[in-house]
Amino acid sequence: MLLDVDGVLLDSASAHQRIWNAWADLRGLDAGTVCGRTFGQRPEDTVRDVAPDLDPAAEREVLNALMRREGDAFPPMEGARPLLRALRPGAWAIVTSGSRLPVHERFERAGLPLPEVQIYGEDVLYAKPHPAAYQLAATRLGIAADRCVVVEDAPAGIAAGKAAGCTVIAITSTHKATQLPGADAYVPFLAELRDHLASLVSSGLSAGDTSAPSAC
Template identity: 85%
Template structure:
């Protein structure tokens, strides 16, 4: 199991929206246009796309400063704690475009366990939507990518998981199902996801959803 973090395990959408809106205002950019480019991606990659005239590394420092103001505004998603605690430690990893230190701090505050295998945006040359991060996580777990299930909430992450050869489950926490094409299954919550992951928790088959996604 390869989990994205923001929007999947941590409820970070509101805080990230405030951060990106503040940054867009500082740089005189259209907030909605910027926001649409942020999901599942490294901040530097978003900056390159929305403001190619700016230095991505310098702007990352500005964004980090805005993020520090948010403090504890990153609670766990409903159902995250029981789901992760039910999984065997050797069968899951986190794969995020975020950075190691902030994720560690937020998981500690949220009371979420950290797996042994963790892949961050700085660990790969090409972040999501490229497959590198998910391929690296599979390698570190010593499991073939085609035997891994990716849990994502964003188009870039779904594209990355599919390109890596994984099965992808989309959680409709930040996007409607119709905005997440390409996933192999769709769930509305982590509680529903836990039911589907019974082979890794309490036993029973994983049932793939082949129905047409609803809005």
Template identity: 60%
Template sequence: MAIKALLFDVDGVLLDSTATHRRIWDAWSRMRGLDGDLVWSLTHGRRPEDTVRDVAPDLDPAAERGVLNRLMVEEGDAFPAAPGAAALLGELDRRPWALVTSGSRTPVHRRFRLASLPLPPVQIYGEDVERSKPHPEGYLKAAELLLIDPVDCVVIEDAPHGVAAGKAAGCTVIAVATTHAPGELAKADECFPSLEEAAPYLLSLMSVAAAAHGH
């Protein structure tokens, strides 16, 4: 298999944000009198507004997003880069890659800057799509902007919703078991314990594609 572009999820893939996000969602759950474990189970790979609609349909999702954002600011809103992320992105050079995340543009830009990670020209955020993961819209939009057929793209995801979105878009999906057990990611084409361990495989796919096109 030779692929032409890598489409990365952000949280749990390029940024090690799990512990911070769990503290924020737990704090919000306590504020709203909700079961923290249940709320947390519905957050991965989704927009906060979608989680709020599921667990507290009587609340205004946009207003609660504001509350969650304030909690994030209080946390410092800085996440370390996932092990191996900087090296992998540095190796991609001018090869096509994109971000496809349920997060928002401004916070992600700030976090990437603080983590010293580069940003690609194509970035798809929660506010850029009508339907979030597991719907494939985000990944389809990224492939369209890259002018690359989804079948020639590899999605890198850490959550079942994201894996489902990538598969529905027609992409090959590589999962990293950083936030979920491998069994929960079984629909992915390949699964690695971490991005660092997946990196050689991803780079080999890109190298094969570049050689096939004489680059």
């Protein structure tokens, strides 16, 4: 199983919006337009999209400072702890456009385990919606991408998972199902992954545990 982080394992939507709204105000940009271009992407890529005249690396530092103000505002999503604790070690990964250090800090505060395989925005030349991050995760797990299940909440992540050849389950935590085209299945909560994983594992896909009923 290949899991996105924000909106899937960490409830970061409110903090995410506050950070980008503050940045948009600083740069005189429309906050609604900016926020609509952020989900699933690296901050630098969003800056390139919405303000091509600005230096993405410099703006990343500004965004990092705004993020540090949020402190502990990244609790685990409901169902995240039991899901991760039930997955078989070595058979799952996190794949995020975020950075290593903040994710490690948030997982520690949230009491979430980290997998052996972790793919961050800085680990690939092209981030989501490009498939590189999911392809790299599958390679490091030693599992063919077409046998992997991706769990995502954002259009860019779903596009990346599908382009990598994975089966994609969309969590409708930050977007409506109609805003997430291309997913193979839709669930509102992590707890509802159980039934989907049972059927997917029985069809030969790798969902993190070969005993499907206990996968979640």
